[in-house]
Amino acid sequence: MKRFSTSKLMSAVIISLLVVSLVGCKTTSTKVEEVTKVQPTVTQPETKLEQPMQAPVVEEAPVVKEAPVVEEAPVVKEAPAMEEAPAMEEAPEMMQYPLGIEPIVKSDADYPVFDLFIVHTANVQGNVYSTDSSIGYSKLSTMLQVTKSITNNVLVLDAGNVVSGTPIVEQNNGETAGTLLAALGYDAVAPAAGDYAYGTDALFTAAKFAKDNTQLKVLAANVLDDELYLPFQPYQLYDYNGFTVAVVGLTAPVEGVDGLSFMNDAVIQNAQYALDMAHQYADYIIVLGNMSNSKKGGVTSSFICENLNGIDLFIDGSCAVANGTMVNGTKIVGTKPNFGSVGVVDVVVKNDMAVSTSAFEITASDVAHPAHSALASAYGIKNIPSDPRVDNYIAYQHSLIKDTMKKVSVSVNVSVTTDTKADMMDKKADMMDKKADMMDKKADMMTEAPEMQYPLGIMPIVKSDADYPVFDLFVVHTNDVNGKVESGDFNVGYDKLSTMLKVAKSITNNLLVLDAGNVVSGSYINNLTSGETSGTLLSLLGYDAVAPSADDYAYGSDALLAAANFAKENTQLKVLAANVLDDELYLPFQPYQLYDYNGFTVAVVGLTAPVEGVDGLSFMNDAVIQNAQYALDMAHQYADYIIVLGNMNNGRNGGVTSSFICQNLNGIDLFVDGVSDVASGTVVNGTTIVSAGQDMSSVGLVDIVVKDGKAISATPMTITANDVEDPANSALASAYGIVNIPSDKQVLSFIASQEAKIEGALSKVVATTPYTLRAEDAKKQPTSATKLMVKATTAETGADATIINGGMFAQNINAGEVTVGDIADAFAYPYTVVLKEMTGEQIYAAIEAGYSQLPEESVNYALTDLKVIYNKYAKAGKRVLRVKLGSKNIDKEMTYTIATNQYLGNNLGGYDMGKTVGTGGLFSDILIDYLNK
Numbered sequence: 001m002k003r004f005s006t007s008k009l010m011s012a013v014i015i016s017l018l019v020v021s022l023v024g025c026k027t028t029s030t031k032v033e034e035v036t037k038v039q040p041t042v043t044q045p046e047t048k049l050e051q052p053m054q055a056p057v058v059e060e061a062p063v064v065k066e067a068p069v070v071e072e073a074p075v076v077k078e079a080p081a082m083e084e085a086p087a088m089e090e091a092p093e094m095m096q097y098p099l100g101i102e103p104i105v106k107s108d109a110d111y112p113v114f115d116l117f118i119v120h121t122a123n124v125q126g127n128v129y130s131t132d133s134s135i136g137y138s139k140l141s142t143m144l145q146v147t148k149s150i151t152n153n154v155l156v157l158d159a160g161n162v163v164s165g166t167p168i169v170e171q172n173n174g175e176t177a178g179t180l181l182a183a184l185g186y187d188a189v190a191p192a193a194g195d196y197a198y199g200t201d202a203l204f205t206a207a208k209f210a211k212d213n214t215q216l217k218v219l220a221a222n223v224l225d226d227e228l229y230l231p232f233q234p235y236q237l238y239d240y241n242g243f244t245v246a247v248v249g250l251t252a253p254v255e256g257v258d259g260l261s262f263m264n265d266a267v268i269q270n271a272q273y274a275l276d277m278a279h280q281y282a283d284y285i286i287v288l289g290n291m292s293n294s295k296k297g298g299v300t301s302s303f304i305c306e307n308l309n310g311i312d313l314f315i316d317g318s319c320a321v322a323n324g325t326m327v328n329g330t331k332i333v334g335t336k337p338n339f340g341s342v343g344v345v346d347v348v349v350k351n352d353m354a355v356s357t358s359a360f361e362i363t364a365s366d367v368a369h370p371a372h373s374a375l376a377s378a379y380g381i382k383n384i385p386s387d388p389r390v391d392n393y394i395a396y397q398h399s400l401i402k403d404t405m406k407k408v409s410v411s412v413n414v415s416v417t418t419d420t421k422a423d424m425m426d427k428k429a430d431m432m433d434k435k436a437d438m439m440d441k442k443a444d445m446m447t448e449a450p451e452m453q454y455p456l457g458i459m460p461i462v463k464s465d466a467d468y469p470v471f472d473l474f475v476v477h478t479n480d481v482n483g484k485v486e487s488g489d490f491n492v493g494y495d496k497l498s499t500m501l502k503v504a505k506s507i508t509n510n511l512l513v514l515d516a517g518n519v520v521s522g523s524y525i526n527n528l529t530s531g532e533t534s535g536t537l538l539s540l541l542g543y544d545a546v547a548p549s550a551d552d553y554a555y556g557s558d559a560l561l562a563a564a565n566f567a568k569e570n571t572q573l574k575v576l577a578a579n580v581l582d583d584e585l586y587l588p589f590q591p592y593q594l595y596d597y598n599g600f601t602v603a604v605v606g607l608t609a610p611v612e613g614v615d616g617l618s619f620m621n622d623a624v625i626q627n628a629q630y631a632l633d634m635a636h637q638y639a640d641y642i643i644v645l646g647n648m649n650n651g652r653n654g655g656v657t658s659s660f661i662c663q664n665l666n667g668i669d670l671f672v673d674g675v676s677d678v679a680s681g682t683v684v685n686g687t688t689i690v691s692a693g694q695d696m697s698s699v700g701l702v703d704i705v706v707k708d709g710k711a712i713s714a715t716p717m718t719i720t721a722n723d724v725e726d727p728a729n730s731a732l733a734s735a736y737g738i739v740n741i742p743s744d745k746q747v748l749s750f751i752a753s754q755e756a757k758i759e760g761a762l763s764k765v766v767a768t769t770p771y772t773l774r775a776e777d778a779k780k781q782p783t784s785a786t787k788l789m790v791k792a793t794t795a796e797t798g799a800d801a802t803i804i805n806g807g808m809f810a811q812n813i814n815a816g817e818v819t820v821g822d823i824a825d826a827f828a829y830p831y832t833v834v835l836k837e838m839t840g841e842q843i844y845a846a847i848e849a850g851y852s853q854l855p856e857e858s859v860n861y862a863l864t865d866l867k868v869i870y871n872k873y874a875k876a877g878k879r880v881l882r883v884k885l886g887s888k889n890i891d892k893e894m895t896y897t898i899a900t901n902q903y904l905g906n907n908l909g910g911y912d913m914g915k916t917v918g919t920g921g922l923f924s925d926i927l928i929d930y931l932n933k
Contacts, residue, residue, distance in 0.1 A: 115346055286313045331345070476701055478696060517551075548560055644671045662685050693718070
């Protein structure tokens with residue numbers, strides 16, 4: 001066991017996180033007595049008890065509408081047979097589409113390059129359930145919901161043979177299957193032979209009902225009645241960001257259907273001309289239909305494609321060729337029958353042209369057992385849950401066929417003798433007695449088992465309760481957001497993070513969302529709402545816990561404590577800090593929280609680095625740090641995995657870093673830090689230390705694989721702002737097939753409401769200037785505004801000097817009264833101060849890089865209060881002759897503290913800015929404070 005040399009080793013505070021060492025505490029407001037050196041006796045059960053599982057709430061079956069009364073097929077007189085090719089006329093101002101069928105706009109973004117995903121099924125034949133051999137509509141619904149939450153560029157099609165084949169769909173003439181297609185958001189279906197099982201009138205009525213009441217289109221362009229009218233809609237146009245897709249329905253000949261023809265001369269003549277004309281209306285043509293592998297009529301999809309030009313994609317229910325085969329420039333795709341697979345075609349569109357088409361299948365095995373699927377593993381998918389809405393509907397439909405099943409059972413049992421029947425009833429009674437005995441024994445065991453007593457009475461929050469021997473737990477973490485709430489080129493933003501979290505939560509419940517602090521200050525939208533904006537956003541996004549850091553005390557400890565109490569009583573968010581004590585040695589914050597994932601318990605312990613100038617609170621009391629290692633060891637009786645959550649600010653307050661803590665304490669599994677002294681993902685004494693980017697320049701993610709109740713691996717990764725803002729060009733996003741991450745409109749609406757609140761505060765006058773503070777030309781030379789800014793920054797931060805870049809400044813501050821808004825508008829962005837340790841060598845190199853574009857303007861032009869002697873006519877890289885701090889030359893071997901902004905501090909500007917040693921407030925706030933003096 002490692003020991004501490006002095007009480008300064010705040011490392012132990014992390015134990016206070018768990019506060020299990022503070023024996024005798026009853027609640028989070030209970031006084032913490034001084035701990036003696038004698039280790040307390042702890043009586044606990046030898047093994048961790050399973051938490052009783054509550055029975056799931058069963059929702060009532062949805063009310064199912066009765067099938068509509070079958071009417072006679074309406075006569076559609078919109079499309080007379082084409083006898084001759086019509087003469088081409090000049091296009092009118094408004095596009096006139098054949099039969100007046102207007103395009104359905106599916107997405108309207110202005111993307112020069114995007115992916116269109118075509119999801120297709122065929123020959124489902126009533127296999128609605130999810131099994132090892134059938135994907136089923138319930139799990140397909142989940143997959144479609146996830147996909148549509150990421151992109152609107154989705155087209156869902158079925159090639160027919162869908163409404164017959166099993167009792168559950170045949171009991172109501174196919175209504176079950178039709179309702180499921182509409183519920184899942186299918187766009188179109190082309191009826192095949194099996195769909196005529198209930199007669200043409202029933203199919204016509206169902207098609208009309210779908211057209212009038214749902215988004216589903218029933219398409220068949222080659223079916224004509226006796227008078228050569230089209231009883232079905234022949235095609236539909238879909239618009240994706242200006243790229244128009246035509247889906248044309250095709251039905252193979254069906255025997256025994258009176259009054260309809262499927263290969264009439266009026267349909268097939270001039271077919272090539274029709275395709276050529278279709279390209280005037282559509283950029284991409286899909287033929288959708290089940291050719292039944294040429295069983296009827298001798299026409300296959302490959303035969304059609306061999307003899308016609310201009311079809312881009314043929315979705316065939318019964319392919320005569322291998323899936324994905326190219327025939328005369330047309331890709332032909334299909335799927336396995338009985339819902340054995342779902343097909344996906346990825347069409348890459350560039351400048352309104354399809355530049356590539358890739359086809360693949362998702363099999364029933366991929367869906368039922370994703371953990372063992374190469375395809376699912378490639379996308380990090382471990383579980384595909386069923387959609388409860390769909391499950392409920394299918395269960396209700398299944399219940400409707402029980403009466404029929406009972407009648408069959410009665411007829412079979414007529415031949416069973418009375419004696420045989422009596423024997424069967426006796427055996428059944430014996431089995432029931434045995435089952436009752438087992439239930440009694442189980443009840444006795446549960447009664448006898450002692451209830452688990454957790455320190456401070458903090459009970460685990462059950463996040464998921466599935467019975468998985470192996471699963472992934474995903475820990476999402478942020479830190480040092482500093483009030484940068486909206487997404488942008490350098491910020492992930494809460495609006496886009498919200499979208500990602502919603503998608504993740506739609507796939508798995510095994511999610512833990514944490515923030516390591518420095519979250520509620522650092523921007524005007526926070527400062528002028530006393531942190532309310534960010535606090536509400538953490539709750540809105542479903543964060544589980546936050547550990548307050550130094551900057552979160554910006555509005556005083558009373559305000560922070562009040563916010564923590566409000567969050568505890570009204571939201572799921574926990575504000576955790578185990579090492580903070582008040583004057584009477586009480587714990588003002590909740591110290592830790594337990595989370596249960598399928599029986600695997602995670603303890604999240606909050607830790608706060610010492611904060612200067614906070615009256616009434618202490619952060620390193622001896623009562624906290626004594627027996628720290630013992631506390632961790634004991635904590636493992638309650639938790640299988642221990643996470644310490646806290647922003648150590650690279651030791652700038654108190655000199656203790658996350659790596660120092662981990663070096664001196666055993667038993668921490670994961671340390672979620674903020675500004676850290678080691679790179680994210682570094683393992684120290686068995687502990688993985690992770691952190692994300694400042695100002696939400698990145699979001700962290702740790703994938704913990706749990707097997708048989710133990711964590712067997714922890715893999716950290718980082719999602720950058722660039723990955724989120726431009727996923728089409730991100731290797732990480734591309735690996736998961738993500739092409740667009742939209743903003744959450746609810747989050748944007750809340751942010752807009754908060755911005756409206758602070759408009760009045762921005763008009764407050766804070767200073768007066770007799771002359772205009774110029775910011776123009778700041779990208780190539782110092783100006784009055786930049787000189788004032790670097791002087792104020794050095795004075796307010798206590799740094800040796802300041803180096804910032806010309807791109808920070810947006811506009812002048814005019815002479816006269818200066819408002820808060822004027823100062824905010826002077827900056828191109830709400831920049832935050834970052835303190836760096838730089839060698840003299842690095843200072844020379846940074847300034848040299850900042851001068852490299854002279855005499856041209858550059859956003860990276862270096863602005864500093866250091867005295868720089870340089871020759872702007874010299875070759876770039878050889879311009880700086882000497883740099884002085886005051887009257888002394890900068891020593892290239894010495895280390896200096898330099899104030900800069902997060903843009904340069906993250907090395908995004910091409911400067912080597914050295915090692916981060918701290919963060920500060922907004923540059924605009926620093927200027928306001930300086931002017932007020």
